[in-house]
Amino acid sequence: MTQGPPLVEMRGIHKRFGGVHAIQNMHLTLYPGEVLGLLGHNGAGKSTLMKILAGAYTLDTGEILVSGSPVQILSPRDSKRVGIETIYQTLALADNLSAVANIFFGREIVNAFGMLDEARMERDAISVIRRLNPNFQNFHALVGGLSGGQRQAVAIARTLQFNAKIIIMDEPTAALGPQETRMVGDLIRQLKAEGIGIIMISHDLHDVFDLSDRVTVMKNGRHVWTGHVAETTKDQVLEMIILGKVPDGSYAPGMTSDFG
Amino acid sequence: MLAMLIALAAAAIVFNILSHGLFLSPRNLWNLAVQTSVVGIISTGMVLVIVSRNIDLSVGSLESFLGISGAFLQLQVLHIGAPNTWWAGILFVVVLGGLCGALQGAITAYLGLPSFVVTLAGLMAWRAVAWLVTRGETVTPLDSTYSLFGDGSIGVAWSWVVGAAIVLIVAALALNRRVSRSRVGFGNRQWWLDLAGIALVAAVVFAFVATMNAYTYPRSVVGRGIPVPVLTLIVIVGIMSCLATMTRFGRYIYGYGGNPEAAQLAGVPTKRVVTIAFAIVGVLTGVGAVVTTARLNAAPLSIGQLLELQVIAACVIGGTSLTGGSGSIFGAIVGATLIQSLLNGLVLLGVDSATQQIVEALVLLAAVWFDIIYQRRGA
């Protein structure tokens, strides 16, 4: 499964916000057809690292390779151009637009006269959103009036619409009930089978172990450990998340032996 | 929106009774339409600026600068009465307006200054620049063809043609919607619903045309028809509605207003979009300046006093939310018509201009208060 050149490689990534060193010398690798669980405590820097990959933040130093070649990701557009789609933790939906308009936001289909082709967008939106939620009806209702689960379905559908190679999911099931969570799990397996690489951030270790091939753990903006889920246990992962203590009993670089 | 239409109808009926039928006479409605045109024209752009969580306070002052600059060009550079003067004068004013608007928009979007401050500076500066152009002198008279854009009208026959064209365009849009839905295999709503909608539009449009045609020239039975400023408003409403609802640009403005961060993350060129919205208001202010100066056949420094507030009030009364994200061009036109109806009605009743301004202020307060009530209900 983890053969061939990596889809994504992030190396030596640093990011500061004023005095906060949010990401320090961080690295990760994602292979085609793999789900990489990205784990860490609140504030560990998971979202920040993914926003760098998504083009929402630009890195201070470090490099990013996509399918083996170095890429400059300076804006969300750059990231989408190299085949990366992102579900943000905040979902990043425009509440005053419909589900259809949100799915196509920034990449609307236009006709020969440059006018929005509403009918085609609606047709495509329906087929993609039904993959996630066969009961979804409210295509024309404003997204602000939808339930948390429906909003999340819209945010996920947006990433499926444009033939991504790489999908970043920052807490994709946070607002979902058990049945919808299962549907997202099925979807992730299906995307994997299509050869898409997925980076999934989740606080639910059960989900992570269930869906991921490998996990990368980070703490205080630094890399702690990366390995196959089969090589570790939930308890060990919890120790890594909380203490930065890797399975062989030592501490990752930059982690003090005492708490925090 | 429905509430505003009802308010408009109520105001019309009350004024008509109090003025013993003067308010709803063809002559007064014709004048009312002309009086509404400038505020209406600019408000179609202001809606987009407000939807994008910004404001443009400079339009009144900018109108003065643009009007004077255009008039100055006609007198000093072009020649009054020369065949090219009218259109070159208009083009100059409109382009200059677009540049001024784009400048304010770029300062807002790229430098990150609040638009309130940027356009407040514009409000203070543009009229002063206008003063520097002419040292405060009123520029007059203007080209006679140019003047038609303020006080001309297109005659009975052409008015019917315009009315028919509007109805045809509305019908074509409805048909296009049905065709494009069937093409992707969707059902359509019952055809008679579309037909009823078109019939309603046709009834309103033809009633309007008939009213404009019923106002005759003095001592004659020849109807004037749609005034040129009103025709200009109609064309601009058409273009702006299309821009707002049928193009990517419009989608970006609304989406940006709903969630600026989402727009940015979606890869929308947000700074450019905001700059363009301000440039559009600048262009429309140029059109407003043409109509105003052409109507006066002069460009005094004093035009456009409090225009920004009338325009913003028209938007807000028409349902545009000052917190951004929602508002419609049709609503702004209803708002503009409501404000002008109040002012016009008060004039008919012989109320002095100080009282008119107080009423205008109260209407603005009421409109913002409505906005807050809508917001609470929405939340």
Ligand SMILES: Nc1ncnc2c1ncn2[C@@H]1O[C@H](COP(=O)(O)OP(=O)(O)OP(=O)(O)O)[C@@H](O)[C@H]1O
């Ligand atoms: N835009 C920003 N400006 C300043 N500091 C920021 C910004 N974004 C993130 N940070 C800081 O960077 C650190 C990492 O935050 P981040 O959101 O990446 O954590 P996270 O691992 O996603 O946490 P959570 O599990 O709560 O989502 C935190 O200390 C946060 O305060």
Ligand SMILES: [Mg+2]
């Ligand atoms: Mg996060």
